[in-house]
Amino acid sequence: MGDREMRDVPERDPMLALRDDPVLRTVVSSLREMPPSDPEAVRRIVRAAVAAGPQRASLARPWHIAGAAVAASVLVAAGYIVGHRPNAGERDRVSTGWSTVAQPASRVAHGVAATAFRLDAPAARAVSLVGDFNSWDPAATPMTRDADGRGWSVAVTMPAGRHTYAFVVDGLVIADPDVPSVRDPDYDVAVSALIVRER
Amino acid sequence: MVAPRRDPIDRSVVARAVVGDEAAFTELVQWYHARFLRFARHMLRDDAEADDVVQEAFIRIYRALPNYQEQERFESWLFRILANCCRTALSRSRRRSDHLVSLGAREARDVYQSPELRNDAAWHSLLRTALAGLPHDQREAFVLHYVDGHSYETMVTLTGVRQSALKMRVKRACDRLRHMLGAPDHG
Numbered sequence: 001m002g003d004r005e006m007r008d009v010p011e012r013d014p015m016l017a018l019r020d021d022p023v024l025r026t027v028v029s030s031l032r033e034m035p036p037s038d039p040e041a042v043r044r045i046v047r048a049a050v051a052a053g054p055q056r057a058s059l060a061r062p063w064h065i066a067g068a069a070v071a072a073s074v075l076v077a078a079g080y081i082v083g084h085r086p087n088a089g090e091r092d093r094v095s096t097g098w099s100t101v102a103q104p105a106s107r108v109a110h111g112v113a114a115t116a117f118r119l120d121a122p123a124a125r126a127v128s129l130v131g132d133f134n135s136w137d138p139a140a141t142p143m144t145r146d147a148d149g150r151g152w153s154v155a156v157t158m159p160a161g162r163h164t165y166a167f168v169v170d171g172l173v174i175a176d177p178d179v180p181s182v183r184d185p186d187y188d189v190a191v192s193a194l195i196v197r198e199r
Numbered sequence: 200m201v202a203p204r205r206d207p208i209d210r211s212v213v214a215r216a217v218v219g220d221e222a223a224f225t226e227l228v229q230w231y232h233a234r235f236l237r238f239a240r241h242m243l244r245d246d247a248e249a250d251d252v253v254q255e256a257f258i259r260i261y262r263a264l265p266n267y268q269e270q271e272r273f274e275s276w277l278f279r280i281l282a283n284c285c286r287t288a289l290s291r292s293r294r295r296s297d298h299l300v301s302l303g304a305r306e307a308r309d310v311y312q313s314p315e316l317r318n319d320a321a322w323h324s325l326l327r328t329a330l331a332g333l334p335h336d337q338r339e340a341f342v343l344h345y346v347d348g349h350s351y352e353t354m355v356t357l358t359g360v361r362q363s364a365l366k367m368r369v370k371r372a373c374d375r376l377r378h379m380l381g382a383p384d385h386g
Contacts, residue, residue: 037233049228
Protein backbone atom coordinates (compact mmCIF):
# COMPACT_ATOMS: atom_id res chain seq x y z
CA MET A 1 0.00 0.00 0.00
CA GLY A 2 1.51 3.33 -1.04
CA ASP A 3 1.80 6.45 1.10
CA ARG A 4 -1.18 8.10 -0.56
CA GLU A 5 -3.40 5.12 0.05
CA MET A 6 -2.24 5.01 3.67
CA ARG A 7 -3.35 8.59 4.18
CA ASP A 8 -6.71 8.05 2.55
CA VAL A 9 -7.88 5.17 4.71
CA PRO A 10 -8.99 5.61 8.33
CA GLU A 11 -6.31 4.85 10.87
CA ARG A 12 -6.42 1.31 12.14
CA ASP A 13 -7.49 1.14 15.76
CA PRO A 14 -4.35 0.24 17.78
CA MET A 15 -6.63 -1.68 20.15
CA LEU A 16 -6.66 -4.48 17.56
CA ALA A 17 -3.06 -5.24 18.51
CA LEU A 18 -4.27 -6.16 22.00
CA ARG A 19 -6.43 -9.07 20.87
CA ASP A 20 -4.32 -11.56 22.80
CA ASP A 21 -3.68 -9.42 25.82
CA PRO A 22 -6.80 -9.48 28.03
CA VAL A 23 -5.29 -7.43 30.83
CA LEU A 24 -4.24 -4.52 28.68
CA ARG A 25 -7.41 -4.76 26.64
CA THR A 26 -9.42 -4.33 29.83
CA VAL A 27 -7.18 -1.47 30.89
CA VAL A 28 -7.49 0.36 27.58
CA SER A 29 -11.25 -0.19 27.38
CA SER A 30 -11.67 1.42 30.78
CA LEU A 31 -9.31 4.26 30.00
CA ARG A 32 -11.23 5.00 26.82
CA GLU A 33 -14.40 5.88 28.68
CA MET A 34 -15.28 9.46 27.88
CA PRO A 35 -16.04 12.03 30.56
CA PRO A 36 -19.68 13.16 30.31
CA SER A 37 -20.38 16.14 28.10
CA ASP A 38 -20.28 19.41 29.98
CA PRO A 39 -22.01 22.24 28.10
CA GLU A 40 -21.29 24.72 30.86
CA ALA A 41 -17.57 23.98 30.67
CA VAL A 42 -17.70 24.46 26.90
CA ARG A 43 -19.41 27.85 27.32
CA ARG A 44 -16.89 28.88 29.98
CA ILE A 45 -13.96 27.91 27.76
CA VAL A 46 -15.32 29.77 24.73
CA ARG A 47 -15.96 32.87 26.83
CA ALA A 48 -12.42 32.73 28.23
CA ALA A 49 -10.88 32.21 24.80
CA VAL A 50 -12.81 35.03 23.18
CA ALA A 51 -11.95 37.31 26.10
CA ALA A 52 -8.28 36.46 25.66
CA GLY A 53 -8.66 37.36 21.99
CA PRO A 54 -6.80 36.12 18.96
CA GLN A 55 -3.18 37.01 18.41
CA ARG A 56 -2.94 40.40 16.79
CA ALA A 57 -2.95 40.35 13.03
CA SER A 58 0.34 40.72 11.26
CA LEU A 59 1.66 39.97 7.81
CA ALA A 60 2.00 36.37 8.92
CA ARG A 61 -1.67 35.93 9.76
CA PRO A 62 -4.09 38.34 8.22
CA TRP A 63 -6.81 35.67 8.22
CA HIS A 64 -8.53 37.42 11.04
CA ILE A 65 -9.97 40.92 11.10
CA ALA A 66 -7.17 42.70 9.25
CA GLY A 67 -8.96 41.75 6.06
CA ALA A 68 -7.85 40.03 2.96
CA ALA A 69 -7.79 43.21 0.90
CA VAL A 70 -5.34 44.87 3.28
CA ALA A 71 -3.19 41.78 3.30
CA ALA A 72 -3.22 41.63 -0.46
CA SER A 73 -2.15 45.24 -0.69
CA VAL A 74 0.75 44.63 1.64
CA LEU A 75 1.80 41.60 -0.32
CA VAL A 76 1.52 43.41 -3.61
CA ALA A 77 3.62 46.25 -2.23
CA ALA A 78 6.22 43.73 -1.17
CA GLY A 79 6.29 42.24 -4.64
CA TYR A 80 4.96 38.99 -3.31
CA ILE A 81 1.91 38.96 -5.52
CA VAL A 82 2.06 40.64 -8.87
CA GLY A 83 -1.62 40.62 -9.60
CA HIS A 84 -4.37 38.62 -11.24
CA ARG A 85 -4.08 38.14 -14.97
CA PRO A 86 -6.91 36.28 -16.66
CA ASN A 87 -5.61 33.77 -19.14
CA ALA A 88 -6.57 33.98 -22.79
CA GLY A 89 -9.61 31.73 -22.55
CA GLU A 90 -10.84 33.43 -19.45
CA ARG A 91 -10.49 36.94 -20.91
CA ASP A 92 -13.20 36.13 -23.43
CA ARG A 93 -15.61 34.99 -20.78
CA VAL A 94 -15.05 37.53 -18.04
CA SER A 95 -16.18 41.10 -17.85
CA THR A 96 -15.79 43.26 -14.78
CA GLY A 97 -18.54 45.36 -13.29
CA TRP A 98 -21.54 43.50 -14.65
CA SER A 99 -24.13 42.24 -12.24
CA THR A 100 -27.62 40.84 -12.25
CA VAL A 101 -27.93 40.32 -8.51
CA ALA A 102 -28.54 42.70 -5.64
CA GLN A 103 -24.97 42.60 -4.44
CA PRO A 104 -22.36 43.75 -6.93
CA ALA A 105 -20.22 41.01 -8.35
CA SER A 106 -16.66 41.57 -9.41
CA ARG A 107 -16.51 39.06 -12.22
CA VAL A 108 -18.94 37.44 -14.58
CA ALA A 109 -18.25 34.10 -16.19
CA HIS A 110 -20.54 32.52 -18.73
CA GLY A 111 -21.42 28.86 -18.68
CA VAL A 112 -21.19 26.10 -16.15
CA ALA A 113 -18.05 24.79 -17.81
CA ALA A 114 -14.84 25.18 -15.87
CA THR A 115 -14.00 28.72 -14.80
CA ALA A 116 -10.31 29.50 -14.83
CA PHE A 117 -8.56 31.28 -11.99
CA ARG A 118 -5.01 32.54 -12.12
CA LEU A 119 -2.94 34.44 -9.58
CA ASP A 120 0.57 35.79 -10.02
CA ALA A 121 2.42 34.93 -6.85
CA PRO A 122 6.00 34.02 -7.82
CA ALA A 123 7.30 33.86 -4.25
CA ALA A 124 4.47 31.67 -2.93
CA ARG A 125 5.09 28.08 -1.91
CA ALA A 126 1.46 26.93 -2.02
CA VAL A 127 -1.69 28.52 -3.37
CA SER A 128 -5.24 27.24 -3.29
CA LEU A 129 -8.66 28.50 -4.22
CA VAL A 130 -11.41 28.66 -1.61
CA GLY A 131 -15.03 29.64 -1.98
CA ASP A 132 -18.60 28.69 -1.28
CA PHE A 133 -18.27 26.00 -3.98
CA ASN A 134 -15.73 24.03 -1.90
CA SER A 135 -16.88 24.94 1.63
CA TRP A 136 -13.92 27.32 1.98
CA ASP A 137 -11.68 24.33 2.41
CA PRO A 138 -8.06 25.35 1.72
CA ALA A 139 -7.15 21.74 0.91
CA ALA A 140 -9.95 21.14 -1.58
CA THR A 141 -8.73 23.07 -4.63
CA PRO A 142 -4.96 23.47 -4.78
CA MET A 143 -3.63 25.62 -7.61
CA THR A 144 -0.70 24.52 -9.70
CA ARG A 145 2.29 26.64 -10.60
CA ASP A 146 2.33 27.75 -14.22
CA ALA A 147 5.17 26.91 -16.56
CA ASP A 148 6.42 30.52 -16.31
CA GLY A 149 7.09 29.96 -12.58
CA ARG A 150 5.14 33.10 -11.64
CA GLY A 151 1.47 32.31 -11.84
CA TRP A 152 -0.76 29.71 -10.21
CA SER A 153 -3.81 28.33 -11.98
CA VAL A 154 -6.80 26.12 -11.52
CA ALA A 155 -10.08 25.58 -13.33
CA VAL A 156 -13.24 24.84 -11.37
CA THR A 157 -16.67 23.76 -12.50
CA MET A 158 -19.41 25.37 -10.48
CA PRO A 159 -23.13 25.79 -10.86
CA ALA A 160 -24.65 28.93 -12.34
CA GLY A 161 -25.23 31.70 -9.84
CA ARG A 162 -23.28 34.05 -7.65
CA HIS A 163 -20.21 32.72 -5.87
CA THR A 164 -17.71 34.24 -3.51
CA TYR A 165 -14.10 33.14 -3.48
CA ALA A 166 -10.60 33.98 -2.29
CA PHE A 167 -7.07 32.67 -2.62
CA VAL A 168 -5.04 31.07 0.15
CA VAL A 169 -1.39 31.96 -0.35
CA ASP A 170 0.94 30.16 2.06
CA GLY A 171 -1.86 30.11 4.61
CA LEU A 172 -3.00 33.69 4.04
CA VAL A 173 -6.50 34.34 2.77
CA ILE A 174 -6.59 37.14 0.22
CA ALA A 175 -9.27 38.47 -2.06
CA ASP A 176 -8.55 38.51 -5.76
CA PRO A 177 -6.22 41.54 -5.99
CA ASP A 178 -7.32 42.34 -9.53
CA VAL A 179 -10.99 42.97 -8.85
CA PRO A 180 -12.89 45.02 -6.24
CA SER A 181 -13.48 43.02 -3.09
CA VAL A 182 -16.78 42.51 -1.33
CA ARG A 183 -17.48 41.90 2.34
CA ASP A 184 -18.45 38.36 3.25
CA PRO A 185 -21.48 38.77 5.52
CA ASP A 186 -20.82 35.52 7.39
CA TYR A 187 -17.15 35.95 8.23
CA ASP A 188 -16.76 39.73 7.87
CA VAL A 189 -13.68 39.43 5.69
CA ALA A 190 -12.97 40.74 2.21
CA VAL A 191 -13.52 38.21 -0.54
CA SER A 192 -14.19 38.37 -4.27
CA ALA A 193 -17.44 37.70 -6.07
CA LEU A 194 -18.12 35.91 -9.31
CA ILE A 195 -21.28 35.31 -11.28
CA VAL A 196 -21.52 32.19 -13.41
CA ARG A 197 -24.24 32.44 -16.03
CA GLU A 198 -25.98 29.64 -17.85
CA ARG A 199 -24.89 29.40 -21.43
CA MET B 200 -17.49 1.56 27.66
CA VAL B 201 -17.87 4.61 25.47
CA ALA B 202 -15.73 4.42 22.36
CA PRO B 203 -13.58 7.46 21.67
CA ARG B 204 -14.77 9.77 18.94
CA ARG B 205 -12.19 9.12 16.28
CA ASP B 206 -13.88 10.82 13.37
CA PRO B 207 -12.23 14.15 12.61
CA ILE B 208 -14.20 17.37 12.76
CA ASP B 209 -15.62 18.67 9.49
CA ARG B 210 -13.08 20.70 7.57
CA SER B 211 -15.52 23.51 6.90
CA VAL B 212 -15.82 24.04 10.67
CA VAL B 213 -12.05 24.31 10.90
CA ALA B 214 -11.93 26.75 7.99
CA ARG B 215 -14.56 28.94 9.64
CA ALA B 216 -12.83 28.79 13.01
CA VAL B 217 -9.56 29.81 11.40
CA VAL B 218 -11.11 32.99 10.03
CA GLY B 219 -12.47 33.89 13.47
CA ASP B 220 -16.01 32.49 13.41
CA GLU B 221 -16.96 32.16 17.09
CA ALA B 222 -19.79 29.70 16.41
CA ALA B 223 -17.33 27.43 14.60
CA PHE B 224 -14.87 27.67 17.48
CA THR B 225 -17.68 26.73 19.89
CA GLU B 226 -18.44 23.71 17.72
CA LEU B 227 -14.76 22.79 17.77
CA VAL B 228 -14.65 22.97 21.59
CA GLN B 229 -17.81 20.87 21.83
CA TRP B 230 -16.31 18.28 19.49
CA TYR B 231 -12.99 17.87 21.29
CA HIS B 232 -13.74 18.82 24.89
CA ALA B 233 -14.41 15.30 26.21
CA ARG B 234 -11.39 13.84 24.40
CA PHE B 235 -9.17 16.66 25.67
CA LEU B 236 -10.45 16.19 29.19
CA ARG B 237 -9.89 12.44 29.06
CA PHE B 238 -6.32 12.93 27.84
CA ALA B 239 -5.55 15.59 30.45
CA ARG B 240 -7.01 13.50 33.28
CA HIS B 241 -4.88 10.53 32.29
CA MET B 242 -1.80 12.70 32.08
CA LEU B 243 -2.34 14.75 35.24
CA ARG B 244 -4.37 12.61 37.63
CA ASP B 245 -5.87 15.64 39.33
CA ASP B 246 -9.27 16.39 37.75
CA ALA B 247 -9.36 20.05 38.72
CA GLU B 248 -5.93 20.58 37.24
CA ALA B 249 -7.01 18.74 34.09
CA ASP B 250 -9.99 21.11 33.75
CA ASP B 251 -7.67 24.11 33.99
CA VAL B 252 -5.20 22.66 31.50
CA VAL B 253 -7.93 21.88 28.97
CA GLN B 254 -9.20 25.44 29.21
CA GLU B 255 -5.68 26.77 28.80
CA ALA B 256 -5.15 24.55 25.77
CA PHE B 257 -8.33 25.77 24.07
CA ILE B 258 -7.37 29.39 24.74
CA ARG B 259 -3.99 28.78 23.15
CA ILE B 260 -5.70 27.09 20.21
CA TYR B 261 -8.06 30.03 19.76
CA ARG B 262 -5.14 32.43 19.79
CA ALA B 263 -3.11 30.31 17.42
CA LEU B 264 -5.87 29.41 14.95
CA PRO B 265 -4.99 32.26 12.57
CA ASN B 266 -1.54 30.67 12.28
CA TYR B 267 -2.77 27.16 11.58
CA GLN B 268 -1.15 25.78 8.43
CA GLU B 269 -3.36 23.46 6.43
CA GLN B 270 -0.37 21.27 5.59
CA GLU B 271 -0.52 19.83 9.10
CA ARG B 272 -3.25 17.43 10.17
CA PHE B 273 -5.61 19.46 12.33
CA GLU B 274 -5.97 16.90 15.10
CA SER B 275 -2.20 16.53 15.40
CA TRP B 276 -1.93 20.28 15.76
CA LEU B 277 -4.61 20.37 18.47
CA PHE B 278 -3.16 17.52 20.47
CA ARG B 279 0.35 18.91 20.25
CA ILE B 280 -0.86 22.07 21.96
CA LEU B 281 -2.75 20.06 24.58
CA ALA B 282 0.23 17.77 25.22
CA ASN B 283 2.48 20.79 25.67
CA CYS B 284 0.07 22.29 28.20
CA CYS B 285 0.02 18.99 30.10
CA ARG B 286 3.83 18.82 30.15
CA THR B 287 4.00 22.33 31.56
CA ALA B 288 1.46 21.45 34.25
CA LEU B 289 3.30 18.23 35.06
CA SER B 290 6.54 20.04 35.61
CA ARG B 291 4.74 22.08 38.28
CA SER B 292 3.35 19.05 40.13
CA ARG B 293 5.94 16.32 39.57
CA ARG B 294 7.00 16.05 43.17
CA ARG B 295 3.46 15.46 44.39
CA SER B 296 2.74 12.86 41.67
CA ASP B 297 5.85 10.87 42.48
CA HIS B 298 4.70 10.53 46.06
CA LEU B 299 1.26 9.24 45.10
CA VAL B 300 2.71 6.74 42.65
CA SER B 301 4.87 4.98 45.20
CA LEU B 302 1.78 4.35 47.30
CA GLY B 303 -0.30 3.34 44.31
CA ALA B 304 1.73 0.45 42.92
CA ARG B 305 1.17 -1.83 45.91
CA GLU B 306 -2.47 -0.82 46.14
CA ALA B 307 -2.90 -1.63 42.45
CA ARG B 308 -1.80 -5.24 42.71
CA ASP B 309 -4.06 -5.88 45.68
CA VAL B 310 -7.16 -4.63 43.94
CA TYR B 311 -6.42 -6.32 40.63
CA GLN B 312 -5.78 -9.67 42.24
CA SER B 313 -8.97 -9.52 44.29
CA PRO B 314 -11.93 -9.36 41.92
CA GLU B 315 -14.37 -8.56 44.71
CA LEU B 316 -12.50 -5.29 45.26
CA ARG B 317 -12.76 -4.43 41.62
CA ASN B 318 -15.91 -2.34 41.74
CA ASP B 319 -15.95 0.56 39.36
CA ALA B 320 -14.59 3.19 41.70
CA ALA B 321 -11.75 1.01 42.92
CA TRP B 322 -10.85 -0.17 39.45
CA HIS B 323 -10.74 3.32 38.05
CA SER B 324 -8.74 4.55 40.98
CA LEU B 325 -6.37 1.66 40.42
CA LEU B 326 -5.97 2.46 36.76
CA ARG B 327 -5.24 6.08 37.38
CA THR B 328 -2.69 5.15 39.99
CA ALA B 329 -1.06 2.69 37.64
CA LEU B 330 -0.97 5.25 34.83
CA ALA B 331 0.52 7.80 37.16
CA GLY B 332 3.20 5.24 37.95
CA LEU B 333 4.53 5.48 34.42
CA PRO B 334 7.24 7.97 33.51
CA HIS B 335 5.66 10.93 31.76
CA ASP B 336 7.02 10.17 28.31
CA GLN B 337 5.78 6.56 28.46
CA ARG B 338 2.40 7.61 29.77
CA GLU B 339 1.99 10.19 27.04
CA ALA B 340 2.92 7.70 24.29
CA PHE B 341 0.66 5.00 25.73
CA VAL B 342 -2.37 7.30 26.07
CA LEU B 343 -1.91 8.85 22.64
CA HIS B 344 -1.59 5.46 20.97
CA TYR B 345 -3.95 3.13 22.78
CA VAL B 346 -6.45 5.42 24.46
CA ASP B 347 -6.78 8.15 21.88
CA GLY B 348 -6.05 5.89 18.93
CA HIS B 349 -3.31 7.91 17.21
CA SER B 350 -1.09 6.02 14.79
CA TYR B 351 2.68 6.13 15.30
CA GLU B 352 2.95 8.17 12.13
CA THR B 353 0.66 10.83 13.59
CA MET B 354 2.43 10.69 16.93
CA VAL B 355 5.74 11.53 15.27
CA THR B 356 4.21 14.77 14.00
CA LEU B 357 2.56 15.42 17.31
CA THR B 358 5.52 14.85 19.61
CA GLY B 359 8.55 15.39 17.40
CA VAL B 360 9.92 12.06 18.64
CA ARG B 361 11.16 9.31 16.31
CA GLN B 362 8.80 6.43 15.64
CA SER B 363 11.22 3.82 17.00
CA ALA B 364 11.50 5.72 20.29
CA LEU B 365 7.73 6.06 20.52
CA LYS B 366 7.25 2.33 20.00
CA MET B 367 9.78 1.62 22.70
CA ARG B 368 7.98 3.96 25.11
CA VAL B 369 4.64 2.29 24.44
CA LYS B 370 6.15 -1.17 24.89
CA ARG B 371 7.76 -0.19 28.18
CA ALA B 372 4.50 1.38 29.33
CA CYS B 373 2.64 -1.85 28.54
CA ASP B 374 5.20 -3.95 30.39
CA ARG B 375 5.11 -1.67 33.37
CA LEU B 376 1.33 -1.54 33.51
CA ARG B 377 1.11 -5.33 33.38
CA HIS B 378 3.64 -5.53 36.18
CA MET B 379 1.83 -2.98 38.35
CA LEU B 380 -1.48 -4.70 37.75
CA GLY B 381 -0.09 -8.03 38.75
CA ALA B 382 -0.55 -9.58 35.31
CA PRO B 383 1.84 -12.22 33.95
CA ASP B 384 4.52 -10.96 31.57
CA HIS B 385 3.35 -10.76 28.02
CA GLY B 386 5.50 -11.75 25.04
